[in-house]
Amino acid sequence: MRTIAIEMTGYDFESRENFPPKQQIANTVSLIWALMERYGITANNLFGHNEIQLNKPDPGKKFMGLIRYLIGAKALLENNPHMNELVFGNFLRDEFDTLHAVNRYFKFVYDYLLMISRPVRVYEWEAVSGFWFLNDLLDNRPEGMVLGRRFTPPISGEYSSPGRSFISPENHEGVDLHRTEMDKAFHVVQDNQALLTANGSCVHIGDFDGCTGGKLVIFRHRQLSGSQVLSIYGHLDQAYDLKLGAEYPIHYPIGEFRQDQEHTDPFLHFALAYGGTWESDLKKRTSIPLNAGASWIRDRYLNPFSLMSGGFGSASVQYPVT
Ligand SMILES: [Zn+2]
Incomplete structure (x- = not known):
């Protein structure tokens, strides 16, 4: 009398490999939709088994995030007043501003997933849902955010990372x-410019209290897949004149990196x-916790060179890849 349960075939939807195929997702959405319509069930009464029985792993956070997103998207497409009320009605406040309610619904889907999950899972969910493309339309930006189609190293010429690398030492994100000796010998002009790794928008300019101090600049990039990442440039002597929120092209000079007492x-x-790391952590504090450790870092950060397509300058990468 209280609950209608839907059992699905498959297991471990939280992993990339076992995520249900599109047709299975579509069938599930249609079934949920029909049940909502027949019994007047509101979208905030849709739960994954794991959300009401906490020792259950199925169907997983990412899956429920996708179902909630798709139910909202289907309501927008069908524009049926009865269903709009069931999906978005809970997000209407005193005033009857439907667009505001729609925005709040989708914001809730993202915020909730980020709160209960991890930025790496949100990153995967962004690609399967196309969340940010819809978000642009709802924000009345039909042209959308500039896409970071290609990622290149943030330094021109040859460089290496003889010291701290990704998760080596364990608390380095x-x-x-560094420039290589070769590069220093053959380049007459030593520019120590940090260059933007891909097209993106500036989200933060400030001081860096992590790793090695100096200035810190953070950019947000949207990949072709629809997922977002942040590129982070620290240990800068000075940051050039950048505007928060403005979009900049790949290779744009960001600032100059510096020397300190420890290093020659x-x-x-x-x-x-991962993009969600801005909302979950960096917005509040730009340095990682002292005891973060490898798994904390892997939930939030990628190996900085995992997205690089190379082909920029004479970059020869000499860092240990983990
Ligand atoms: Zn560092």
């Missing part, structure tokens, strides 16, 4: 990039994080 060479601290 980025790589410290200037170096750039460079990290790549």
Whole structure:
């Protein structure tokens, strides 16, 4: 009398490999939709088994995030007043502003998933859902955010990371990039510029209290898949005149990296994080916790070179890849 349960074939939907195929997702959405319509069930009464019985892993957080997203998207497409009320009605406040309610619904889907899950899972969910493309339309930005189609190293010329690398030592979330001896010998002009790794928008300019100090700049990038990542440039002597929220093209000069007492060479601290890491962590605090450790870092950061397509300058990468 209280609950209608849907059993699905498959297991471990939280992993990439076992995520249900599109047709199975579509069938499930249609079934949920029909049941909502027949019995007047509101979208906030849709639960994954794991959300009401906490020792259950199925169907997983990412899957429920996708179902909630698709139910919202289907309501927008069908524009049936009865269903709109069931899906978005809970997000209407005193005033009857439906667009506001729609925005709040989708914001809830993202915020809730980020709160109960991890940025790496949200990153995978962004690609299967296409969340940010819809978000642009709802924000009345039909042209959308500039796409980071290609990622290149943030330093021109040859560089290496002889010291701190990704999770080496264990509490280091980025790589410290130094110019190679070869590069120093053959380049007359030593520019120590940090260059933007891909097209993206500037989300933060400030001081860096992690790793090695200096100035810190963070950019957000949207990949072709629809997932977002952050590129992080630390240990800068100075940041150039950048505007928060503005979009900049790949290779755009961001600032100059610096030298400190410990090191004879200037170096750039460079990290790549999953987009959700901004909301979950970096917005509040730009350095990682002292006891973060490898698994904490892997939930939030990528190996900085995992997205690089190379082909920029004479970059020869000499860092240990983990
Ligand atoms: Zn560093």
